[in-house]
Amino acid sequence: MNCIFCNNENEATSVEHIIPESFGNKKYLMTRSSVCDSCNAKFSKFERKALSNSVFVFERARLGIKSKKGKNVKGKVEDLEVEGNKEFKKQLITVKGLDSKSVENYDKENGTLQMIVSSFDKSEEAGAKLILKMGIEALYTSDFNLYNNLDINEARDYLLAKNTKDWPVIISDYEPSKFKSIPKMGVKYELGIKQIKLEYLQLNENVLLIRFTFGGVTMMVNILNRDTNWITEFKTNDSLTQIYPKHYRDKI
Ligand SMILES: [Zn+2]
Structure with missing residues (x-):
């Protein structure tokens, strides 16, 4: 099987958790070898940091x-x-x-x-990468038709460190319209018990948001590209919206 990130053929020995085990997820997993051992090892570095x-x-x-x-x-x-x-x-x-x-x-x-606690300690990049990774894997597993129609190469390259420019991530309670759960039925229920939600909302052809909620924390990224235009609406409707990394704030 080929790895969905680096495209190398592989027979992985490691189990890839779509949502890290350390959030309490034990059952929402990638099929064996859809993520190779080398990518899995790369991902565990930013997971640990986030x-x-x-x-x-x-x-x-x-x-x-x-x-x-x-x-x-x-x-x-x-x-x-x-x-x-x-x-x-x-x-x-x-x-x-x-x-x-x-x-x-x-x-x-x-x-x-x-x-007073800052949301990140130089770990914004790890946070953005974690949500992108979970989004890609969850769509692949639970909504393959949507996954198959998306161009997620920019996010893939970022996760593999082929391009390293920061990816914007925001913390906001604003909801322009209803987000949909990516995990379905039983899995969604299991994750819900652990206070975990992984959802998406397509705003237009350039913006497909992935929103991750864990307990009282909600973060989101645009999985398609680094465009920041969509963030203005969130900032206007929720004055407490936080934008990371900080340098993106001046442009919005
Ligand atoms: Zn790989």
């Missing part, structure tokens, strides 16, 4: 997810060290490295405080 050095680590810790090795979640975002509970209790996160810059409005009476 899982442990971005806002996802807080969600993984908060939801009491087990790591691949069955341990509690650990990671680092900027100067904050994040750790999930050792007995996988939900809603219990240990954060080390908090200082007056990262904590605001401590309210003694209510016992609340606000913690």
